Amino acid sequence: MRITVTVDGTSYTDDVEPRTLLVHYLREQVGKTGTVIGCDTSNCGACTVHLNGQSVKSCSVLAVQADAADITTIEGLAKDGQLHPVQQAFHDNHALQCGYCTPGMIMQSIDLLTENPDPSEEAVRHGLEGNLCRCTGYQNIVRAVQDAAGKVRAAQTPAEQPAGSQS
Missing domain, CATH: 3.10.20.30 (Beta-grasp domain)
Incomplete structure (x- = not known):
């Protein structure tokens, strides 16, 4: 076909x-x-x-x-040599060890943040349930997703920010 x-x-x-x-x-x-x-x-x-x-x-x-x-x-994801904010947050927060799960974790995290731009730790863990990491214990991954969410919100103009979000 x-x-x-x-x-x-x-x-x-x-x-x-x-x-x-x-x-x-x-x-x-x-x-x-x-x-x-x-x-x-x-x-x-x-x-x-x-x-x-x-x-x-x-x-x-x-x-x-x-x-x-x-x-x-x-x-x-990267544009003009700049990492996507979620990629950068994974790097900044050491949210990888072997790196095997990282591409899928990043792609799922972007989808999660599109649906919920200000997720709690519990919401991040729930949003990443179908993605497995056998190395990091998820704490740095959760931290990276929340860091990326904050950076994305901070970069938005007030009109672009979701209702009820805090920068």
Whole structure:
């Protein structure tokens, strides 16, 4: 089957087997190896990408299901040499150890902050439930997400800030 997708702002048209998982398509045909394969069973979340603005585990989506979609991978977040605020917060807060879960954690965190721009520690932990880290114990990850939320809010003009948020 032939699909056309936009990945990190670039359009791709490729022939794919109907059974090809999106994670394999992104890594093997598009070359986006920052999207990692952790489990192939959707348990770990390491392969999380944004599909039309929503985080999905790319090991649970067929490439043909993504036809005509806009996909953002971890490689598509940095702009003009500047890390995305969540990427920067993960760096600043040492929210990684081996780094294997980091791409999926960052992608899921961005989705979480889109839905809840001022999450409590409990809300962050709940929002990241489907993403597993076997190294850090999550404390630095939670701290990074909350740090990123604060930086994003601080950078917004008052009109852009969600109702009830505090900078």
